[in-house]
Amino acid sequence: MPCIRRAKAGHRLYMQVTYYYLFHIFNKTINMKLLTWSMLLCLAAGYSSCKKQMTGAAGAATGANAVTLRSNAVALLAASTTENFETGTKGSYATGDVNLATGVWTFNDALIGNLSTDKKNGTQSARVRNSGTLTMKFDHAGGASTVTILHAKFGTDAASTWQLWYSTNGGSSYIQAGSSISTSSASLVQASFAINVSGNIRFEIRKTDGSSNRINFDDFIITDFSSGGGGGTGKRFLFDASKAETAGNADWVIDEDNSNPQQVPTPAQSTITATTAETYWTGAISSWGIALAKQGDIVSTLPSTGLITYGNSSNPQDLSNYDVFVVDEPNIRFTATEKTAILNFVSNGGGLFMISDHTVSDRNNDGWDSPAIWNDLMTNNGNINNPFGFSIDLTNIVELSNNVLTGNTGNPILHGSQGNVTQLDFHNGATLTLSTSANPAVQGLIWRSGVAQNASNLLCASSTYGTGRVFVVTDSSPMDDGTGASGNTLFNGWTTYSHIPLFMNASLWLAKLQ
DSSP: OOSOOOOOTTOOOOOOOOOOOOOOOOOOOSOOOOOOOOOOBOOGGGGGGGSOOOOOSTTBOOHHHHHHHHHHHHSBOOOEEEEOSOSOOOOSSSOEEEEOSSSEEEEEEEEEEOSTTSOOSSSOEEEEEEEEEEEESSOBTTOEEEEEEEEEEOTTOOOEEEEEEEESSTTSSOEEEEEEEEEOOSSOEEEEEEEEEOSSBEEEEEEOSOOSOOEEEEEEEEEOOOOSSSSOOOOEEEEEOSSOTTSTTOOOOSOOBTTBOOSSOSSOGGGOOTTOOGGGSOSTTHHHHHHHHHTTOEEEEEOTTOOOOSSOTTOTTOGGGOSEEEEESOOSOOOHHHHHHHHHHHHTTOEEEEEOOOSSOOSSOSSOOHHHHHHHHHHSSSSOSSTTSEEEOSOOEEEEEOEEOOSOTTOTTTEETTEEOOOEEEEEEOOEEEOTTTOTTOEEEEEOTTSOSSSSSEEEEEEEETTEEEEEESOSSTTOBSOOSTTOOOOBOTTBTTHHHHHHHHHHHHTTOO
16 A cells, blocks of 8 residues: 555546655664675574564464465575675785785785775775776685675776676686676665686686776675575565656665665675564565565665666666566656667566556656556567567556466466465556467466456466566555655555565566576
C-alpha cells in the first residue's frame, strides 16, 4: 500500500496529494572501515538467534515454510576481506611498501592520502598518479568471486582511466579483470569485477592513462570464491533510482542518506552479518537488499544522476557490469537509448526485475505512470514489439490471491531454494496479459483469485529474451518492508504471506542461480 490511491468503484478519479516531508539528518556514524572475515554459518543450535521475529497476524510467515526460508537465507555467507587503507602511512609518491591491515602492498607513484581533497570513506584512501600502481605483495588464499573498489577523482583533477589485474602464480604474471574503468566522478563510486577464481590470488590496480591527474581508491573488497550453492554467489544486483523511484510517497530504494539514494549503501555491506536488521539501511526495500547481501551477493544503486547504458566502458555503472537490473515502479519514461540498453542487456544474458504499480499512479505528475512506462518500453523501442510476451493492463485491484500455477512443482520461482510460494497480496496493483505468439517462453505464475489460469488476469509472470531472463510483478506493495525515509507512509508487505520466497526466488532465478 505504497501510496494514497483508493478510487471509488466506477470512477476514474485521480487525487493529487501534496506531501510535506520532514527529513532527518541521518548521521551514520557506524565505523564502516573494518577488515572483515565474515564466514558465518547459522548452525541449527544457534538458529533462533538469527530468525526475524514472527507475528501471529494473518499473513505473517510462520511454520515450516518460514523456518526453511530463514535458514536458507542466512545459512551461509561468503567470506569477504576489506582493505580500507586506514592503517598505513606513506606521504610521498616514491615507490615503497606499505603495511596495511590486509598485508604489505607496494605503492608505485602512489601514496596514502588524508587531505580534505582526497576522496575517502573514513580518514584515508590511496592516491595514484601518472602510471602508478597499487600491488598486493601477498596471496589471498580464499580465491575471489568478485572484487569491488571505490574510486573518485582527486580534488578538481580531470578524469583518468585504470584497470584491475590479478595473478594466480605469486605475481609472476597477471591477467586483466574486466574492462578499463574511467574515473570521472568527484565522489566515490563503486566498480565491480567478476573474478570467479579459486585458490591463491593477488591483485594490482594500474592507472593507465599516464596523465598527472590523480585517482583516489578506497574500500578494496574481495569476496571469496565459492562453488557451493546458496551462499557466496557474488552476483551483482543494480537497483535503479534514476527514474524517480522516491517521488511522492514512494521510497523504492535499498538505501538513502538524507533521502538521497547513493550508489554504495552505507554502512558497508561487508559488515552485514546473519543477524543484521533490515533497518541497517534506510529504504522501503532495504530488506530485499540486506537479504541479497546476506547471501553473498553485491547490491548497489543507480542514483538519480546515473546513466542506463549497455556496452559503454566509460560508465562505471554500465549494465554489462551487473547480473540483475531491478527497476521498482519507474516514474520517468525511458529514453530511446535507455530502451536499447535494457533490451541489449537482457538479450545478452542479463536479468531484468520489472515492478509496476496500478494505473493512474503518476507520482511526479509528468503524465507517465509505471504501467505506461513499461508498456512504452515493450511497444515503442524501435526494435521489437512485445519482446517479453506480456503487457500491463491499465487496472487497479486489491486482493489476496492463492491462485498459483498448478502442475509445475519444479518451477524455480514458485518452488525454489528460498521456499514455496502460496499467496500474493495486492494493495492497488495492475494485472498482466500474456502473448505466447509474441514470445512463447512467457510463463504465468500467479493469477487473480477464482479465474482460469490462462493468458489474462495475472499478477506476476516470467519470460526469457535472448539469453537473458525477465520477471514482472504488477504491484509495488508486496516488497515494501514498512520502513524508509522520514515522511513516507509505508506498510510492511515483505514479511507477509509468501512474498520473501517469491521475490528472493525470482532474484536468484534472474541471476541464473536456480
